[in-house]
Amino acid sequence: MMQSITSRAHPFFKQLVRLGKSARYRRKDNLTLLDGIHLIQAYCAVFGSPTNLIVSQSGREYKEIKDFLCSIEKIPRPNIFVLSDALFHQVSPVKAPTGIVASISIPELKLVSENKDKTFCVLLETIQDPGNMGSILRSAAAAGVSDVYLSHDCTDAWAPKTLRAAMGAHFILRIHEQSNLVKIAQQFNGTVIATSLQANRSLYQIQLTGSVAFIFGNEGMGLSDDLLQVTDEQIMIPMLGKTESLNAAAAAAICFFERVRQHLDTQNIQPECYHQ
Amino acid sequence: MMQSITSRAHPFFKQLVRLGKSARYRRKDNLTLLDGIHLIQAYCAVFGSPTNLIVSQSGREYKEIKDFLCSIEKIPRPNIFVLSDALFHQVSPVKAPTGIVASISIPELKLVSENKDKTFCVLLETIQDPGNMGSILRSAAAAGVSDVYLSHDCTDAWAPKTLRAAMGAHFILRIHEQSNLVKIAQQFNGTVIATSLQANRSLYQIQLTGSVAFIFGNEGMGLSDDLLQVTDEQIMIPMLGKTESLNAAAAAAICFFERVRQHLDTQNIQPECYHQ
Numbered sequence: 193m194m195q196s197i198t199s200r201a202h203p204f205f206k207q208l209v210r211l212g213k214s215a216r217y218r219r220k221d222n223l224t225l226l227d228g229i230h231l232i233q234a235y236c237a238v239f240g241s242p243t244n245l246i247v248s249q250s251g252r253e254y255k256e257i258k259d260f261l262c263s264i265e266k267i268p269r270p271n272i273f274v275l276s277d278a279l280f281h282q283v284s285p286v287k288a289p290t291g292i293v294a295s296i297s298i299p300e301l302k303l304v305s306e307n308k309d310k311t312f313c314v315l316l317e318t319i320q321d322p323g324n325m326g327s328i329l330r331s332a333a334a335a336g337v338s339d340v341y342l343s344h345d346c347t348d349a350w351a352p353k354t355l356r357a358a359m360g361a362h363f364i365l366r367i368h369e370q371s372n373l374v375k376i377a378q379q380f381n382g383t384v385i386a387t388s389l390q391a392n393r394s395l396y397q398i399q400l401t402g403s404v405a406f407i408f409g410n411e412g413m414g415l416s417d418d419l420l421q422v423t424d425e426q427i428m429i430p431m432l433g434k435t436e437s438l439n440a441a442a443a444a445a446i447c448f449f450e451r452v453r454q455h456l457d458t459q460n461i462q463p464e465c466y467h468q
Numbered sequence: 469m470m471q472s473i474t475s476r477a478h479p480f481f482k483q484l485v486r487l488g489k490s491a492r493y494r495r496k497d498n499l500t501l502l503d504g505i506h507l508i509q510a511y512c513a514v515f516g517s518p519t520n521l522i523v524s525q526s527g528r529e530y531k532e533i534k535d536f537l538c539s540i541e542k543i544p545r546p547n548i549f550v551l552s553d554a555l556f557h558q559v560s561p562v563k564a565p566t567g568i569v570a571s572i573s574i575p576e577l578k579l580v581s582e583n584k585d586k587t588f589c590v591l592l593e594t595i596q597d598p599g600n601m602g603s604i605l606r607s608a609a610a611a612g613v614s615d616v617y618l619s620h621d622c623t624d625a626w627a628p629k630t631l632r633a634a635m636g637a638h639f640i641l642r643i644h645e646q647s648n649l650v651k652i653a654q655q656f657n658g659t660v661i662a663t664s665l666q667a668n669r670s671l672y673q674i675q676l677t678g679s680v681a682f683i684f685g686n687e688g689m690g691l692s693d694d695l696l697q698v699t700d701e702q703i704m705i706p707m708l709g710k711t712e713s714l715n716a717a718a719a720a721a722i723c724f725f726e727r728v729r730q731h732l733d734t735q736n737i738q739p740e741c742y743h744q
Contacts (some may be wrong), residue, residue: 323599331718359711359715360713361713396729433608438607441602442603443721445721456672458471
């Protein structure tokens with residue numbers, strides 16, 4: 193089914209605009225927006241076609257989007273809505289128009305019966321910036337993290353901007369929102385590690401090959417005392433420059449991939465084997 | 469001197485708005501804006517007081533800004549302009565108002581007579597996102613990079629948004645804009661390393677303790693063929709997850725800090741020594 197929407201008063205158009213803007217609205221309806229063809233393809237690879245696709249008049253003519261629309265014309269066919277570029281811009285407020293958006297149900301958390309595979313987890317406290325959140329999720333997925341726990345005051349993990357920055361990591365990770373991080377840390381069966389500028393030990397002095405949970409705190413304020421008290425290790429990332437300042441997402445990437453490095457080192461795996 | 473600006477027609481106000489918006493204008497006058505107290509303090513630590521400080525009516529009352537304004541009341545005193553919150557918002561379009569902005573001359577590149585200290589450089593080709601650019605500069609400064617070379621089509625390194633994301637790295641690094649990266653790579657006296665998803669060797673298999681230049685390419689397209697051809701090593705960052713996708717700034721941080729790790733490993737430096 194392909195349908196044109198030409199009026200701002202169209203109920204579906206109004207819903208799309210609200211989904212883009214309001215975390216409360218997304219949560220109420222358990223819906224969100226995927227913006228851009230690559231993110232939508234990452235979703236399809238895991239969950240199959242989304243129910244609703246929204247394309248702009250210009251976007252319909254882009255080869256990549258055309259090919260994609262042809263490839264998914266199956267049963268059940270998704271609903272395809274065509275919007276004028278001006279209307280589409282209100283749905284997808286990114287500067288470089290992507291030409292395609294999908295509205296999806298936020299996937300349910302795949303429950304795992306036992307916790308024995310929780311060997312690599314991440315706890316995020318009060319991460320405020322959607323770009324940072326997305327980048328952390330993306331690096332986590334690439335490093336083999338299974339579960340990410342978010343405090344109640346983190347930015348919305350399922351906001352379109354966070355989804356875009358994470359480039360499909362949402363569909364691989366188990367993301368636990370509104371988590372009690374102190375409880376999770378206390379119950380974690382392994383080493384709970386927090387980064388802290390005041391720490392004496394370096395990231396590179398810690399064995400990371402076992403069951404590990406990294407905690408990262410707010411971009412400006414760092415971790416709360418409550419959470420610091422339940423960590424097993426506090427480490428700092430040694431710096432050789434005249435500054436001691438790293439972006440939260442950069443710090444997370446460095447920690448995650450130090451674990452990857454140690455893991456490969458232990459396994460003595462050759463790159464040909466793990467780089468599929 | 470403290471001066472109130474109440475009119476949008478004030479020439480200095482008009483200049484500030486233009487400086488925030490236009491890369492061409494910044495370049496023409498060799499001026500830019502520093503947004504937020506921490507960034508301004510990082511500037512002061514290197515260059516002393518900026519000539520012009522702009523505070524909002526609300527910002528004047530913030531303790532941090534008040535203390536800062538008192539601390540810099542020296543000779544030569546900076547010009548301090550007070551703007552209504554509404555006017556200030558047009559100068560500093562960040563969501564959470566910072567309350568203080570400085571306008572500064574873009575610092576001249578400190579020339580170094582010889583290249584012998586160019587042991588750790590970064591080349592950036594067509595990096596488009598100001599947040600990524602800023603985060604890369606910030607990580608580079610923290611890892612001890614001396615020089616960063618930017619291709620002509622990178623996003624403006626001195627844009628307020630890039631400056632904010634880099635958190636003072638600009639005042640420590642030598643940033644060479646409009647560089648001919650192929651020439652720089654060819655003339656580099658050390659190992660020129662590019663990341664590539666097609667590479668066979670892993671970052672962790674390369675010795676990084678010598679003179680090293682890392683090259684990073686465009687967020688979507690990667691490196692140009694011209695530049696790939698003049699690299700000494702092409703490496704990939706091994707990933708253990710179900711995705712092989714990293715944000716450009718995350719990838720850069722991982723590479724920079726693998727060099728830091730190898731350096732510390734060689735030197736057998738204890739964290740107490742290098743964490744000042």
